[in-house]
Amino acid sequence: MNLAYDYPVLGAFWTVMWIFLWVLWIVLLFRIIGDIFRDDTLSGAGKTGWLIFVVLLPFLGVFVYVLARGKGMGEREMKHAQAKQQAFDDYVRETAGGGAGPGNEGEQLARLSEVRARGDITDAEFQRAKEKILH
Known part of the structure; x- marks a missing residue:
């Protein structure tokens, strides 16, 4: 009969830590593949x-990739986020049909005319x- 106290607290701690590290590594692997x-x-x-390096030798591939190209990952992520934000802003401006922003005055005056x-x-x-x- 296995009871809960047969599994020591330190053993539970190590199990949770290894699961956390494994999930962290999986997330890092997918971020690297996306990058x-x-x-x-x-x-x-x-x-x-x-x-091929990251998929065939995942642990070594992930660590080497982070060492070799880790600095650029943040820059590429930032550039990608800015591009997505710009695309969203353009879509909102286009969908809203022009607001009171600069450059829309001419269109508004033409419609008014x-x-x-x-x-x-x-x-x-x-x-x-x-x-x-x-004004």
Whole structure:
């Protein structure tokens, strides 16, 4: 009959620590594989070589990759995050149909001019709206 006290606290601590380190290593392995594919400076042969090294000799491959290219990993991750943020910002600006940002005044004035040309607003309303856009 196995009871809970047959497993010492120090044994439980070591088990939890090894599981934590194993999960940490798996996460690092996948981050490195993602970094290999994300790096635009590596040629196809370079990416293939690093990928084979990391997959066939995972422990050694991960440690060598971090030593050789670890500094650039952070820079590439930052560049990737900035590119994603810029793409998101562009999408929001495009979807919102222009806000009060610079460069949109011309578009807003052109639309306002079209509305006045159709006769939907008077000249006085046009002037007030134009002042509102420009200020």
